[in-house]
Amino acid sequence: MSTTQPYEHMLQPLDLGYTQLRSRVIMGSMHTGLEEAHEGLEKMAEFFAARAKGGVGLIITGGFGTSARGVLGPGSAAVLTEQDADKHKIVTQRVHQEGGLIALQMLNAGRQAYHPQAIGASDIKSPIYPFPPHPLSTQEVDDEIEGFVNTAALAQYAGYDGVEVMGSEGYLINQFLATRANNRDDQWGGDYESRMRFPLEIVRRIRARVGPKFIISYRLSMLDLVPDGSTWDEVVALAKGVEAAGASIISTGIGWHEARIPTIATSVPRGAFSWVTGKLKKEVSIPVCSSNRINTPEVAEQIIAEGEADLVSMARPMLADPEFVNKARQGLRKQINICIGCNQACLDHTFMGRRSSCLVNPQACHETELVYTPTQHSKKIAVIGAGPAGLSFAVVAAERGHSVSLFDAGDKIGGQFNIAKQVPGKEEFQETLNYYQAQLDKFNIDVHLNTQVSAETLLNQHYDEIILATGITPRALDIPGIDHAKVLSYIDVILHKKPVGKKVAIIGAGGIGFDIAEYLAHGKINASLDKMAFMKEWGIDTTLQARGGISGIEPVIEPSTREISLLQRKTSKVGAGLGKTTGWIHRANLAKKGVHMINGVEYKGVDEQGLHIVLNDEARCLDVDNIIICAGQEPQRALLAELQDAGASVHLVGGADKAMELDAKRAIDQAARLAAEI
Ligand code: FAD
Ligand code: NAP
Ligand code: SF4
Numbered sequence: 001m002s003t004t005q006p007y008e009h010m011l012q013p014l015d016l017g018y019t020q021l022r023s024r025v026i027m028g029s030m031h032t033g034l035e036e037a038h039e040g041l042e043k044m045a046e047f048f049a050a051r052a053k054g055g056v057g058l059i060i061t062g063g064f065g066t067s068a069r070g071v072l073g074p075g076s077a078a079v080l081t082e083q084d085a086d087k088h089k090i091v092t093q094r095v096h097q098e099g100g101l102i103a104l105q106m107l108n109a110g111r112q113a114y115h116p117q118a119i120g121a122s123d124i125k126s127p128i129y130p131f132p133p134h135p136l137s138t139q140e141v142d143d144e145i146e147g148f149v150n151t152a153a154l155a156q157y158a159g160y161d162g163v164e165v166m167g168s169e170g171y172l173i174n175q176f177l178a179t180r181a182n183n184r185d186d187q188w189g190g191d192y193e194s195r196m197r198f199p200l201e202i203v204r205r206i207r208a209r210v211g212p213k214f215i216i217s218y219r220l221s222m223l224d225l226v227p228d229g230s231t232w233d234e235v236v237a238l239a240k241g242v243e244a245a246g247a248s249i250i251s252t253g254i255g256w257h258e259a260r261i262p263t264i265a266t267s268v269p270r271g272a273f274s275w276v277t278g279k280l281k282k283e284v285s286i287p288v289c290s291s292n293r294i295n296t297p298e299v300a301e302q303i304i305a306e307g308e309a310d311l312v313s314m315a316r317p318m319l320a321d322p323e324f325v326n327k328a329r330q331g332l333r334k335q336i337n338i339c340i341g342c343n344q345a346c347l348d349h350t351f352m353g354r355r356s357s358c359l360v361n362p363q364a365c366h367e368t369e370l371v372y373t374p375t376q377h378s379k380k381i382a383v384i385g386a387g388p389a390g391l392s393f394a395v396v397a398a399e400r401g402h403s404v405s406l407f408d409a410g411d412k413i414g415g416q417f418n419i420a421k422q423v424p425g426k427e428e429f430q431e432t433l434n435y436y437q438a439q440l441d442k443f444n445i446d447v448h449l450n451t452q453v454s455a456e457t458l459l460n461q462h463y464d465e466i467i468l469a470t471g472i473t474p475r476a477l478d479i480p481g482i483d484h485a486k487v488l489s490y491i492d493v494i495l496h497k498k499p500v501g502k503k504v505a506i507i508g509a510g511g512i513g514f515d516i517a518e519y520l521a522h523g524k525i526n527a528s529l530d531k532m533a534f535m536k537e538w539g540i541d542t543t544l545q546a547r548g549g550i551s552g553i554e555p556v557i558e559p560s561t562r563e564i565s566l567l568q569r570k571t572s573k574v575g576a577g578l579g580k581t582t583g584w585i586h587r588a589n590l591a592k593k594g595v596h597m598i599n600g601v602e603y604k605g606v607d608e609q610g611l612h613i614v615l616n617d618e619a620r621c622l623d624v625d626n627i628i629i630c631a632g633q634e635p636q637r638a639l640l641a642e643l644q645d646a647g648a649s650v651h652l653v654g655g656a657d658k659a660m661e662l663d664a665k666r667a668i669d670q671a672a673r674l675a676a677e678i
Contacts, residue, residue: 007297007328009304014057014287014311016248018213019161021057021101021311024304025325026251026289028315029105029164029219030346031062032365033355035077041087045094046367051318052100055325057311059100060164060217061091063107067147069117069134070108070172079104080147085154092159103162103215104155106148110172111181112257119144121175121182121189121198128258141188144172145201152206152216162215165202167242168253173199174221177238178548180228192234200241207246217249217289218242222276225259225540229548236283243284251289251313252277261538261550262585263292264316266341267425267528271299275531278308279544289313295320295339295428297328314339316346319358319365334438337361338431344665348580360432362392362669372676375401379464379678382407384453384639387415389654389667390469391436396675398443405463406445409452413437415471417664419494423515425528425589455642465649465678468640469671472633472655472662477507481606487627490516501625502562505611507603508630509568511663514575514586516630521560521593537592560593565622567613571600633659651678 005011014021027048034040034047048059065071065078079085088104095102111120111133119140120133136144152163167173175181176198182189188198199218206216220242222235230238239250254273255263262268270293277290290309294300300312317324320339327336337360345357345364358364363372379402383394386408398404412418414433421429440447458466474489481487490512492498504520506513527534535542539555546553568574574597575587590597604612604619611622635656643650653674654667 006331006333007301010297010300010312011325011329016215019101019215022099023055023057023325024311025055025057025300026311026313027051027056027059027318028291028313029060029062029166030315030319030356031072031350032346033350033353034365035062035064036075037355041091043365043368045091047365048091048100048102049094049098050322050367052095052098052102054318054321054323055329056100056318058161058215059095059102060105060313061102063105063166064151066106066108066151067144069113069119070110070144070147071113071115072107072109073114079106079151079154079158082154082157085158088155088158088160096159101161101215103164103217104151104158104160105164105166106151106155107166108144108147108172110175112171119172121172122184124181124183126170126181126258135184138186138188141198145198145205148202149205149209153209156210156214162217162248163206164217164219164251165199165206165247166219167199168219168221170226170256170258173202174224174256177221177234178224178226178229180226192237196234196238196241199238200245203242203245203247215249216247217251218247219251219253220280221253221256222280223254223273223540223549225255225261225263225550226548227551229256229550231547232279232544235280239280239284243286247286249287249289249311250280250284252280252291252309254292260584260588261540264341264347265343265582265585266428267585267589268293268341269528269531269534270295271303272531272534274303274308275542276544277303278306281307281309287311291315293341295341297324297333297336316341316358319346319356320360334434335442337435338428340428340431342579343581344579344663348582351580357669359665359668360435362672370673370676372396372400378402380462381405381465381467381678382453382458382461382463383467383469384458385415385469385471385654385656386410386413386447386449387469387471387654387667388417388432388664389471389656389671390415390467391440392668393467393469393653393671393675394445395436395439395443396672397678398445400675402678404443404445405448406440407448407451407453409450411450413440413447413449419491420515422494423519424522424526425518426515427529453639455639455646458639458643459646459648463648465651466643467651467653467671467674468637468656469653470636470639470656472659473636474629475632475634477603477629477631479603479605484606486610486625487606487629490628490630493628494519500562500628503624504562504626504628505565505567505622505624506628506630507567508632509566509574509597510630510632511578513566513568513630514578514590516628517564517566517590517595518586520562521564521590521595523558523561525558555592557592560595565596565598565624566590567598567601569601569603574599633662635659
């Protein structure tokens with residue numbers, strides 16, 4: 001092995017005897033919605049082929065059902081018959097053409113199913129899923145085991161190189177293991193040995209059916225993060241049992257879906273849970289795979305080099321950049337588009353029943369639909385604004401062969417991302433700016449910073465196309481006293497670092513209001529950058545003495561030194577409009593820090609006393625030092641009329657086009673789509 005190869009541990013192959021993984025990077029399982037989409041398997045074939053081409057060692061598909069009642073929801077994908085398996089051949093063939101390996105993930109949702117036929121080890125309902133499960137009879141337990149075996153055999157028939165048994169995240173297998181969901185008194189319940197019989201029987205019978213030369217990865221819940229979860233001794237016993245039953249790889253699962261601890265959001269430190277995998281690795285002799293918030297080659301390399309795992313699972317990073325592994329191998333680290341852990345286009349979409357994509361890479365899961373083909377007619381294009389929309393447009397247009405000049409009034413690229421990245425827990429946003437900088441360099445884009453562009457200058461340069469990506473201006477409010485010195489905007493606070501007092505009212509509880517509250521409530525400890533601080537803040541026992549990793553452990557919170565009120569006019573729950581999979585984390589964080597979240601507020605005015613409001617028909621004055629306005633935004637398109645009047649070909653993207661409900665996902669996606677066509 002070369003000593004000069006960076007990431008040498010991550011990039012070395014793994015020999016399983018009968019097959020070899022090209023690198024130590026596993027593309028982890030993600031339900032993308034392609035499983036059920038029209039012509040979804042054809043699209044999935046190209047989606048996975050791109051990742052196989054990109055150097056991933058082993059791809060794991062999204063979860064496919066192993067029985068009619070075990071599927072996630074009505075119409076969810078399953079592999080139950082030879083006809084089902086035949087349709088998968090295109091996926092395995094395309095991955096193999098690109099030199100990759102692929103395993104089918106097999107999933108039985110149990111009580112985590114969104115349909116009334118949900119099944120369970122017992123009739124104990126999940127706190128977050130709506131349907132009480134039908135408790136399986138002894139014969140039905142056997143049928144569900146055979147379901148796994150049947151699907152594994154069909155996967156082998158379809159050309160898969162292996163299967164992954166989904167044994168974590170609170171799905172059926174997990175439900176058998178924990179008394180939280182299993183109070184049976186037959187051979188599948190009672191003491192741990194009996195509760196663990198279900199997964200061991202699944203693995204044993206699969207191995208017997210598929211023979212020795214087929215990968216069986218077992219996703220093992222190493223830390224349940226729920227009350228009445230498994231103890232560490234039980235986890236170890238299970239891992240040893242799974243190994244003895246014939247598994248080839250043990251992969252890390254962290255937290256049931258119903259756990260109230262974040263496990264993959266951007267506020268979770270990178271590689272936060274690799275220490276758990278490291279402890280298990282010492283107990284078994286088959287390869288173990290770490291997961292959760294591993295998003296850069298440095299983090300992956302460190303985990304493997306330090307002996308915490310043999311493999312690393314990266315799921316969302318493979319949405320962000322299919323060429324992740326190859327770029328790392330070729331010394332092109334700066335060219336890697338890093339997953340920022342936002343969940344906005346992947347997991348949030350899954351939970352909304354939409355096809356996944358990626359905020360930083362709109363081509364993800366749309367490989368056959370959003371294609372950047374070289375242009376036959378190179379145009380001279382000006383892009384005004386180097387925020388996410390302008391950057392996205394400039395890079396795709398230049399990649400296609402257009403001649404692009406990019407202008408920004410600011411002294412750096414990034415627009416509002418330069419504000420967002422300063423919010424504790426959003427540090428990853430800098431990675432996107434680093435990536436775009438590398439792309440601007442790669443495509444020799446002509447960048448002009450500190451340049452406030454006027455319509456006249458643009459017209460004098462005779463561009464073929466002008467792209468206005470000029471973003472937004474914060475909404476101005478019409479409240480008496482709004483010009484008072486106490487009143488600040490979110491830009492004043494984060495960007496201009498204007499001093500903020502100890503008592504604060506925030507007007508507007510959208511994404512930015514929450515971020516400002518987080519910014520102001522934060523103390524010295526940044527738990528999103530410090531693994532042990534994160535564990536303390538969420539009450540996770542790093543000694544692994546506590547059942548489920550949490551029982552009896554009190555979170556250690558650093559309360560806010562400011563008194564903060566976060567206000568909105570709507571009477572709905574404060575923060576109801578935040579991200580599907582991350583909103584609860586923001587709300588929980590602020591609640592723990594003592595931030596008051598108040599809805600149904602009417603703003604009356606600002607004066608020396610503070611902010612005058614009406615709440616529940618009662619006039620009140622919030623005695624605050626500062627009032628910070630986070631009340632939404634309006635499009636910034638001052639140049640538009642003059643350019644249009646002069647007959648220029650002008651296009652609006654991002655906030656300049658529509659500020660309402662704008663986020664970076666829409667800005668980047670819209671701009672990339674325009675650039676793909678122009
Ligand atoms: P902008 O980012 O506003 O960029 C516009 C650029 O145009 C600016 O750099 C400006 O200097 C330049 N410009 C304007 N006029 C001119 C001119 N005449 N000449 C030259 N340059 C000009 N979004 C998410 O998706 N997820 C999040 O978690 C998230 N968190 C956020 C947190 C905060 C605190 C903030 C403030 C925003 C957050 N956002 C988030 C929103 C996201 O940053 C915006 O949606 C996104 O930046 C909009 O991109 P844009 O390119 O349209 O505009
Ligand atoms: P926003 O989410 O639309 O929130 C604006 C807030 O201001 C609302 O709470 C609204 O609540 C209030 N408001 C609107 N008009 C008002 C008025 N005239 N007077 C007083 N209050 C008013 O906008 P944002 O917070 O500025 O965020 C901008 C975008 O950035 C968002 O759309 C979001 O997608 C994105 N972002 C996302 C995240 C994330 O974590 N995903 C984080 C930050 C930003 P009431 O009308 O009820 O008062
Ligand atoms: Fe990562 Fe966000 Fe893309 Fe999901 S949408 S893959 S979390 S960058």
